[in-house]
Amino acid sequence: MNNTTIQFSKEHNSDFYKTLKSRVNAYFKENNIAKTANSAMVFKTFALLALFLTPYGFLYNQSLPTWAYFILWAIMGFGMAGVGLSVMHDANHGAYSRKEWVNTLVSNVMILLGGSARNWRIQHNVLHHTYTNVTEHDEDIDPPLFMLRFSPHSKHYAIHKFQYLYAWFFYGMMTLFWYLTKDYQQAYRYKKKGLIESQGVTFTQHMTRVIFLKLVYTAIFLFLPMYFGGANWLTNAVGFVLMQFICGLILAMIFQPAHVVPTSTFPMPNDSGVVEADWAVSQLYNTANFAPKSKLFSWYVGGLNFQVEHHLFPSICHIHYKKIAKIVEQTAQEYNLPYYSYNTFFAALSEHTKMLKNLGKPNPVLA
Numbered sequence: 001m002n003n004t005t006i007q008f009s010k011e012h013n014s015d016f017y018k019t020l021k022s023r024v025n026a027y028f029k030e031n032n033i034a035k036t037a038n039s040a041m042v043f044k045t046f047a048l049l050a051l052f053l054t055p056y057g058f059l060y061n062q063s064l065p066t067w068a069y070f071i072l073w074a075i076m077g078f079g080m081a082g083v084g085l086s087v088m089h090d091a092n093h094g095a096y097s098r099k100e101w102v103n104t105l106v107s108n109v110m111i112l113l114g115g116s117a118r119n120w121r122i123q124h125n126v127l128h129h130t131y132t133n134v135t136e137h138d139e140d141i142d143p144p145l146f147m148l149r150f151s152p153h154s155k156h157y158a159i160h161k162f163q164y165l166y167a168w169f170f171y172g173m174m175t176l177f178w179y180l181t182k183d184y185q186q187a188y189r190y191k192k193k194g195l196i197e198s199q200g201v202t203f204t205q206h207m208t209r210v211i212f213l214k215l216v217y218t219a220i221f222l223f224l225p226m227y228f229g230g231a232n233w234l235t236n237a238v239g240f241v242l243m244q245f246i247c248g249l250i251l252a253m254i255f256q257p258a259h260v261v262p263t264s265t266f267p268m269p270n271d272s273g274v275v276e277a278d279w280a281v282s283q284l285y286n287t288a289n290f291a292p293k294s295k296l297f298s299w300y301v302g303g304l305n306f307q308v309e310h311h312l313f314p315s316i317c318h319i320h321y322k323k324i325a326k327i328v329e330q331t332a333q334e335y336n337l338p339y340y341s342y343n344t345f346f347a348a349l350s351e352h353t354k355m356l357k358n359l360g361k362p363n364p365v366l367a
Contacts, residue, residue, distance in 0.1 A: 052079025073239030077246025
């Protein structure tokens, strides 16, 4: 990743975000609503944790047929993704509660997901949200595998011609890779950039916590089921991979269609390190919503089908996104700015697939 410090121009459409923030703040004040979680969010937290952990308890039942254990692991995959999307995500953005200790406590569900909350906050909060779709600065479009190309500014290889077909397999391996290697690679990379120290810890403290929690996760989700569960070790090993694959695929299918789509502009800084766009306006050009009318889908994915609202207001709990979406869309229209939204989830996936195919060309054509 490039070490150049970049910044967004404050001379382009900066009034849009000022007006929008004023209107959104007024909505919460006039309706006497807190921007953080409500009772519905707390219920969702326990419901999704139950979806994830209840099947885990049944893994220790000694009398189930082999196929039943695979179903339990599969359900855990859906629960794991739901917890990540709807609970961990808000907590690590500080959007779950006004109290920092509550956000910290809830963010620790990351332990059950096998990842480092601190690494995640650096990659997602600091890099992705600040430099959305900026090549060599947003790690979400800078995959570690050369077989994947998510930006027109990244190096092209002949194999990319087929990425629209095979990318889905690698999407499914995302959380397994995260569990096995990604956290360690990120830690060393962030150390070199001084990003670990910016979180208030030393590199040694950070790595000690990462390694310890990896061991805890491995004990809970691999060793205990293998030695004390109802199925044999091979069934549980395959089930563990199945859980990871389902979770990784779901996460990628939610996040990728929000940014790697034909409408995205993938801004690049000039020689002075300046992106010629207002930060908030760049979010509009490089983010898309999908399935805004699907209540159950939105509930499960933590409101992340309203990615535009999330990127503009990451510190607001997702439970409020649908309401403020009307304000965001209206304000964008007033300023003659785009507000991209696909009617269905499948439409968004289709557009993402088209973009993967487009990026498979040496010189993709952007909208």
